[in-house]
Amino acid sequence: MKDELKYDVVIIGGGTSGCACAYNCAKKGLKTLLIEKNNFLGGLMTAGLVIPVMKSSIEDINCDYYNKLIDTAKKYSAQITYKDKNDGWLNPELLKIVLEDVLNFDNLEILFETTVSEVKKNSDHIKSLVLNSGLLSVPIEAKHFIDATGSAEFSIQCGCELLHDNDMLQQNSLRFILGNVNIEEFCHFIVQVDSNEDITNTYRNERDTNNKLHFTTACTWDSNKTWALDKYLIKGVEDGILKDTDRAYFQLFSVAGGDNQVAFNCPRINNYKNNPFMYSRELINAKRAIWRLYNFVKRYFPGFQNAIITNIATQTGIREQNRVKTKYIFKKDDMITSKSFDNPVLKANYSIDIHSDKKDGSILQKTNSYELPIESLISADFENLYVIGKILGAEFEAQSALRVQKSCMSMGEAIAKYIAKNKI
Numbered sequence: 001m002k003d004e005l006k007y008d009v010v011i012i013g014g015g016t017s018g019c020a021c022a023y024n025c026a027k028k029g030l031k032t033l034l035i036e037k038n039n040f041l042g043g044l045m046t047a048g049l050v051i052p053v054m055k056s057s058i059e060d061i062n063c064d065y066y067n068k069l070i071d072t073a074k075k076y077s078a079q080i081t082y083k084d085k086n087d088g089w090l091n092p093e094l095l096k097i098v099l100e101d102v103l104n105f106d107n108l109e110i111l112f113e114t115t116v117s118e119v120k121k122n123s124d125h126i127k128s129l130v131l132n133s134g135l136l137s138v139p140i141e142a143k144h145f146i147d148a149t150g151s152a153e154f155s156i157q158c159g160c161e162l163l164h165d166n167d168m169l170q171q172n173s174l175r176f177i178l179g180n181v182n183i184e185e186f187c188h189f190i191v192q193v194d195s196n197e198d199i200t201n202t203y204r205n206e207r208d209t210n211n212k213l214h215f216t217t218a219c220t221w222d223s224n225k226t227w228a229l230d231k232y233l234i235k236g237v238e239d240g241i242l243k244d245t246d247r248a249y250f251q252l253f254s255v256a257g258g259d260n261q262v263a264f265n266c267p268r269i270n271n272y273k274n275n276p277f278m279y280s281r282e283l284i285n286a287k288r289a290i291w292r293l294y295n296f297v298k299r300y301f302p303g304f305q306n307a308i309i310t311n312i313a314t315q316t317g318i319r320e321q322n323r324v325k326t327k328y329i330f331k332k333d334d335m336i337t338s339k340s341f342d343n344p345v346l347k348a349n350y351s352i353d354i355h356s357d358k359k360d361g362s363i364l365q366k367t368n369s370y371e372l373p374i375e376s377l378i379s380a381d382f383e384n385l386y387v388i389g390k391i392l393g394a395e396f397e398a399q400s401a402l403r404v405q406k407s408c409m410s411m412g413e414a415i416a417k418y419i420a421k422n423k424i
């Protein structure tokens with residue numbers, strides 16, 4: 001094998017956690033290869049249209065990558081800071097350019113449109129891979145392998161054990177973006193109909209550095225809150241424009257650097273992770289729901305009269321699919337009791353957040369601050385395999401809090417630093 005095909009670290013998946021890991025591996029001088037099946041980076045942040053990076057950490061540990069990402073996004077006018085001081089509002093399309101700038105290192109190579117076709121291993125060690133890049137087979141050797149696929153596809157290929165502690169399936173979402181919205185007109189309307197700033201958050205009299213107004217607003221069919229928008233959604237159902245299930249979860253945000261764009265964190269669809277036919281039918285249902293929601297906002301919300309559909313996510317918003325057995329399984333109890341660990345990966349307080357398919361069945365449970373141990377990212381089956389992002393070794397409820405983007409980024413960063421310090 002030629003020397004240039006030997007790496008210190010190979011990362012499979014160039015999404016939220018994988019990019020953070022690649023950045024930190026490269027910064028630590030490790031010869032790094034990042035493999036991504038799309039022709040751009042970002043995963044759910046770009047292909048899934050998931051915004052914003054939720055404010056989750058209570059202490060800035062393992063946030064070097066996040067800070068670099070925000071600074072770089074500012075240079076491309078792809079970021080705004082909300083008045084709650086969350087600076088994680090990013091433009092999903094521009095991020096494709098921003099991320100390649102952030103990951104521009106001589107010792108980091110990126111292979112796009114590439115997946116793993118073969119894994120060579122012994123009982124506790126992964127030795128090498130054969131990659132499938134376009135029509136070419138590329139053999140690769142590395143000391144360390146990182147699964148950042150979001151689905152645990154690589155760990156499954158390696159034969160790792162998965163966690164099965166809960167039969168509940170969280171709802172998926174297929175996000176979309178509308179353009180040509182008159183944001184000023186909609187903001188004027190929304191602050192008049194909804195004065196609850198926990199739900200509807202607009203700049204009101206504040207503007208971003210580009211002199212633009214921004215907003216977020218939401219409505220669900222859960223009855224634990226009074227939702228000001230519900231009467232419009234109910235009217236939409238009565239008028240035959242919406243289905244009742246379209247009321248399940250309805251959330252909108254203006255887009256950083258996306259002039260006159262509004263991003264939707266909906267529609268939600270059922271999660272048939274073990275049935276590819278049902279899964280695909282749900283994706284057809286999702287597009288039908290997008291068409292209904294689009295016609296609904298055009299008719300009922302001032303500012304949306306001339307809206308157009310500009311983006312439908314090319315990656316389904318899967319909140320939880322597979323979690324991998326690691327050296328330590330992080331428990332809901334560890335989270336609730338704020339258990340401390342040596343060398344924590346992150347310190348966060350994002351809530352347990354489970355999207356149920358049942359009316360009033362979703363859970364948003366506040367937590368105190370919690371720490372995550374590095375052992376929840378180290379495979380129980382192979383000594384040189386690590387899992388980062390939403391596939392970490394955590395119980396179902398704990399994963400529902402840890403899956404947010406900033407925590408996923410800290411996981412990638414912590415593993416890169418761990419390898420650089422202890423393993424090379």
Ligand SMILES: Cc1cc2nc3c(=O)[nH]c(=O)nc-3n(C[C@H](O)[C@H](O)[C@H](O)COP(=O)(O)OP(=O)(O)OC[C@H]3O[C@@H](n4cnc5c(N)ncnc54)[C@H](O)[C@@H]3O)c2cc1C
Nearest residue numbers: 013015016017037043044054149150317318389390403405
């Ligand atoms: C609907 C929805 C809404 C959310 N809302 C928020 C929010 O508002 N704020 C927040 O902070 N978090 C939110 N989250 C959570 C967060 O976005 C994700 O949990 C997080 O981005 C997951 O990061 P990841 O690195 O695990 O996966 P991803 O970002 O999905 O990255 C996985 C990458 O691996 C690539 N890949 C997959 N398989 C292979 C393969 N075999 N070979 C090569 N590449 C491969 C994919 O193309 C992708 O680029 C939301 C999640 C969902 C689903």
